[in-house]
Amino acid sequence: MQKNKAALKPIGGYLELELPKGNEYYPDLVHLNTGRNALEYILIQKKYHKIYIPYFTCDVLLEPITRTGVQYQFYHVDRQLDPIIDFDIEHDACFLYTNYFGIKQAKVAELSGKIKNLIIDNSQAFFSEPLAGVDTFYSCRKFFGVPDGAYLSIKRKLPKKLPVDTSVHRFSHLIKSIDSGIEAGYSDYMNNNKDLENNEIRSMSLLTHRILSSINYNECVFVRQRNFNFLHKHLAEFNLLKFEATDEHTVPMVYPFLTNDRHLKVHLIQKKIYVATYWPNVFKWTKKNTDENYLAQCLVPLPIDQRYDLQDMFNMLNTLRLFL
């Protein structure tokens, strides 16, 4: 007798959190728990013996490298975030490049024609589609209010079935901020970040998957591009990082404003404009006179995401102008 599956589904009881039922942006990519574990997945699947990574990146990427025992070598990027490849890349090694702030797609395309075993870190470029044959990963929490989650574009999957992650224990900052404001949720955010460290590769939790299926991606794209272009119109002449306003394929994570004022970030934070440092570990990894050290100090990532309208951008711009 055929089992009636519907009969197994619980019916009734309390009502759950209601989220709109839509579609994910990358339904066909491998669903994983974190971006760093997506890198581990690639290293295991491709059996690389060595990886080149930029000094200008997040130190959590060392987790999968240490765990797999793959050798690594740092390389430099210049002040325009372009890689400086003044060495021979070993033929069976891989080369990781970050699509910085989501504005380096042209560089990604150029590298894909030159480097055999290229890996693209699109953690800051959620909407940049993967290039055919280029292993590419995404970390969802940099763009959306999710506790974790990653996508990976890779040709061949690992043969073993992965355990499924759970996210509920790292969710508190996402709901505390609704009740009590973004500042009240900050210490939870830091603790929940800590909880992402040194986890095994698992597939994306049902909770994160569900949230990612409820997002209006078209709206996110529209708002990010509009806010980015507004800031660029007013800040391009002061910005030491050179790039064009966005085209339809570019959906940045933030507006990267590069200035020689080493204190601008602190001034903005004092005015409640919470700008991050990408990345604090770069101060430990590099000497003071390097471009990466300068970028970590002086690059101001201005928020442009889907939470903000043009009035917010205008207010932020007016505050920023006090210090220009």
Ligand SMILES: Cc1ncc(COP(=O)(O)O)c(C=O)c1O
């Ligand atoms: C550029 C970059 N790549 C990868 C990661 C890792 O992503 P996840 O936290 O999802 O492991 C981070 C930050 O955490 C990052 O800043």
